[in-house]
Amino acid sequence: MTRFLTALPVYNEAKHVRGVVDEVRRYSPEILLVDDGSSDGTSEVLDSLENIHLVRHAKNRGYGAALKTAFEYAQRHNYEYLVTIDCDGQHEPQRIPRFVDACEAGWDIVSGSRYLKNYPGDSEAPPERKRINQQLTAEINRRLGLSLTDAFCGFKAYRVEALQHLHVYEAGYAMPLELWVQAAHAKLRIRELPVPRIYLDEKRSFGGALDNGWTRLEYYHLVLDRSFARLGQGSSGGELWTGTLAHCEECAG
DSSP: OOOEEEEEEESSOTTTHHHHHHHHHTTOSOEEEEEESOOSSHHHHHHTOOSOEEEEESSOOOHHHHHHHHHHHHHHTTOSEEEEOOSSSOSOGGGHHHHHHHHHTTOSEEEEESSSSOOTTOOOOOHHHHHHHHHHHHHHHHHHOOOOSOSOOOOEEEEGGGGGGOOOOOOSTTHHHHHHHHHHHTTOOEEEEEOOOOOSOTTOOOOGGGGSHHHHHHHHHHHHHHHHHHTTOOSSSSSSOOSOEEEOSSTTO
């Protein structure tokens, strides 16, 4: 039997976390909650949940830091696959088995895409967030030779053995950018699966100055450049990628 873990980074999600966890239980035998220093009552809700794994950060460290904790937990406890899903209700847990199946088929990273396929009832993406996503996705594709359609979707599955190639330095929302650089450098096999586009909180804060779109974009560029520099690679693009990426437009229909 496949042994996999679904991990949810949680920060101030008291309104959503119980309902999301209840739904995830239907599709995942084991659940890890990483409480990233919540201060809104989320911790008390988590205390009332049964049959979960729970790791707490004493203070808010950031989205990337929460995922790093999940990566380390999955490796330490010898899971075969790790699924990550956001805790704000924007991902559909019933798609978890398809992500795991794709990992079992040999893919190292299976990443959701909100732009690979249109679903009835899809939300309109907030214009600024869509523009930044498209710009960074295009830049990643150019610099790495990839053909991603959504660089930032948090719904992913990983072959846990492949996590040894991913070293998280970026603690915040820019963490997926260094993930792609490192995955390409390690020649990991990447597949995108379509997921519905659901936005429940269009005014979500990215933290302080990063709520300004131009500031956030500049920071994302800095993180990309820093990720290349850590690997001793240039920034002209294309030199890292010799692995495999595939899209599946129908398998999540």
